Amino acid sequence: xxxxxxxxxxxxxxxxxxxxxxxxxxxxxxxxxxxxxxxxxxxxxxxxxxxxxxxxxxxxxxxxxxxxxxxxxxxxxxxxxxxxxxxxxxxxxxxxxxxxxxxxxxxxxxxxxxxxxxxxxxxxxxxxxxxxxxxxxxxxxxxxxxxxxxxxxxxxxxxxxxxxxxxxxxxxxxxxxxxxxxxxxxxx
Numbered sequence: 001x002x003x004x005x006x007x008x009x010x011x012x013x014x015x016x017x018x019x020x021x022x023x024x025x026x027x028x029x030x031x032x033x034x035x036x037x038x039x040x041x042x043x044x045x046x047x048x049x050x051x052x053x054x055x056x057x058x059x060x061x062x063x064x065x066x067x068x069x070x071x072x073x074x075x076x077x078x079x080x081x082x083x084x085x086x087x088x089x090x091x092x093x094x095x096x097x098x099x100x101x102x103x104x105x106x107x108x109x110x111x112x113x114x115x116x117x118x119x120x121x122x123x124x125x126x127x128x129x130x131x132x133x134x135x136x137x138x139x140x141x142x143x144x145x146x147x148x149x150x151x152x153x154x155x156x157x158x159x160x161x162x163x164x165x166x167x168x169x170x171x172x173x174x175x176x177x178x179x180x181x182x183x184x185x186x187x188x
Contacts, residue, residue, distance in 0.1 A: 004083045007039055008047045012080040015057060015072040022048050023067055032143065035126055035150055051076065109171055113164070120161050127154035
C-alpha cells in the first residue's frame with residue numbers, strides 16, 4: 001500500500017467516526033487540529049479525490065448543495081492503521097513571529113512589540129477556546145491529551161511574550177543597522 005500523506009491520513013482518521021462531506025471534514029479539521037496542523041479547502045477536495053481513486057473512501061450520493069458525503073472503506077481503515085503505526089517525525093516550528101523576532105534588531109522596538117501584542121490576542125483566544133473545549137463533554141482521552149498540550153503551549157507562548165521586555169533589554173537600544181558593526185557581538 002502506498003504511504004499516505006498526513007492530510008490524507010487526517011481525513012481517514014476523521015472518517016472513522018462516520019460519513020462526512022469535504023465541507024464537513026474541513027470544519028472538523030479546523031476545530032480539532034486547526035491550531036497545530038493546517039488543512040486547506042483545496043487539500044481536502046484533492047485528497048478526497050485521490051483517496052476515492054485508490055479505493056480508500058467511497059463517495060455517496062450528492063446531498064444538499066451538491067455536497068458528496070464520503071465514508072471510509074476497509075482498505076482505507078487498513079491504510080490508516082499502517083500510517084498511524086509509523087512513529088511521527090520531529091516537529092517543525094514555523095511561527096512567523098519568531099522569524100521576525102530573529103531579525104528584530106532591524107525593527108523599531110515599539111513596532112516589534114506591537115506585532116507581539118497582535119499575536120498575544122490570537123494566543124489568548126486560542127487558550128480560552130482550548131479551556132472551553134476541555135470542559136465540554138463528548139471528547140475522548142486522546143483529544144483531551146491533545147487539548148492539554150494546546151493549553152500548555154499557549155500558556156508558554158503567553159509567558160514568553162510577558163518576558164520579552166526583560167529579554168530584549170533596555171528600550172533605548174538602537175536597531176542593528178544603526179549600531180556600530182565593530183561593537184556588535186560576533187563581528188570581527
